[in-house]
Amino acid sequence: MKPVAYVRARTVQEAVFTHAGRPEARYLGGGTNLVELMKLGVERPDVLIDITRLPLDLIEEPGDGSVRIGAAVRNSDLAAHPAVRDRYPVLSQAVLSGGSGQLRNVATTAGNLLQRTRCSYFQDVSRPCNKRVPGSGCGALDGVNRDHAVLGHSPHCVATHPSDLAVALAALDAVVELTGPAGLRTVPVTEFLRLPQDRPDLDTMIRPGELITGVLLPPLPDGAVSRYRKTRDRASYAFALASVAAVVQLRRGAVRHVTVAFGGLAHRPWRARVAEAALLGTVPTAAAVEQAVEAELAAAVPLRHNAYKVALARDLAHEVLGSLTAT
Template identity: 60%
Template sequence: MKDFGYERVHDVSGAVALLGADPDARYLGGGTNLVDLMKTGVERPTRLVDVRELPLDSVESTEDGGLRIGATVTNSDLAAHPEVRRRYPALAQAVLAGASGQLRNMATVGGNLLQRTRCGYFTDVTKPCNKREPGSGCPAVEGEHHNHAILGATEHCVATHPSDMGVALAAFDAVIGYETAEGPGELPLADFYLPVGDTPHLETALPSGALITGVTLPPAPVAAASRYRKVRERASYAFAIGSIAAALDVRDGVVREVRLAYGAVASRPWRAHAAERALTGGPASAEAFAAAADAELAAASPLPRNGYKVTLLRNLTVAVLTELTEEAAR
């Protein structure tokens, strides 16, 4: 590992100033992803700016009935927060589905959003990878890609975003707040992650050196009836091979409102707008749920060894929406 400096900051402006003065420095949250990448040589920062003592560690209700979540709230505290569990249960479930108890005690909301892909070529510095080394190629297209993207990918990169938390945030229209030397800014999650295109190394629309300060969830009464379901290759301590965050308001057998987002299928949490449109105002039936998933997944371009994800996502959609419909009827 290359030598690096370390600084602990106590105020937001001080943190932003340090990154402004040294573009090769990195913010350090829980370090559960960044430090691993430093050990393998994927990341080689000159300095770590530890943000964990910034006053960004609270979850608060907003005046309009939403929630504001600080960037340094740990994954454990987020999942345990009573208002998150009551008003956005799929978010608490998604966070709890990730990593392990020890990791969730360290990992922060800001770091979770910016964790990097688990594509094996990206983390192996002896291999080419367009994301790590632009222009070097994407061996995953012809090689190991059973857990790679089926939606929104290009021949330049087929990696998935690994976050479970981000999938629930996508379903609930989260807005990411950040601070730069020029002042604060906001990005809806839908605009936060950039399309892959031919620049997979450019992952987010965050300005250079920006510090994520928090995430705001707008009020969403539908979110109280929500669920996160994750499929993985072993029962714990594994990333998703497919996941869904779903919320459903169904009355008299008719879908009044629905939110759907998929995980482990694209370079970002995938909001399933086509499926939502297909369902809204129609019957809450297994046939309709399957047809809605088909409408969304019509855009899928699976690789030779990850076509199973299309069936997996279709089945997850039907199963989770059926469960939510049955619960609404009780």
């Protein structure tokens, strides 16, 4: 058994500088993913920095139409908040589709973003995994890959990101607020989470010692509507095989604003820029939506066991976008 030290941080600055001086340190919030990985032997921190007493559990409305979500806001509280339910229903729907009620009562906003892949090759220390042990190979590439990526993967990793919340945040153009030894900086969610390329061990753009302190939701255009839909192997408490989050604003029957993000298809939420560009300014007929989605998914490179994901994502996108653009 590896000894693990424990530090209860009294301030954000104390947490940041403790972590920056200990490369194997890990922040402990809800612990729903970290503790599981420690039990499996995947994560082996030398110190846990408890951040649960820090004042990061507030949802704030600055008054400009935006919302700031504290890093330690529990998923249940986030989904139930009136500003989120009323103005960002896509986010509330995504959160409620993830995990069980018990887990949502413990899991946090930042922890949800930082959760690691559920790839069985990553979670099994007896199997090769470049994400867990760089240079060891990717067991899923030629193995059982039904649940794995069809977009943005590399020869080094075909894992997917498991978060529902992150997919909605990507569609909302949310921004991650990071506090580190060098101070405060912000990174769009779409850039914060990485594609694997040749460094699948790096899930995010987070720097040593940095702590997520909040997530910023920009105001949506007037009249914008949004929705999240997910498909999975069972009705609840299962990760997405494919999911779609979308935000649409129509003006005089044409698309004035549109954002679309896929989940379950890539190493991070897949922002559908090609589809968005094809739909913007058009009258969103069923044919136009179908053509835009097809153009986006043309980049898919299915693996041996997961070609079904392309058709699944296509059908989900048609249904979600069709419901948001119906007049």
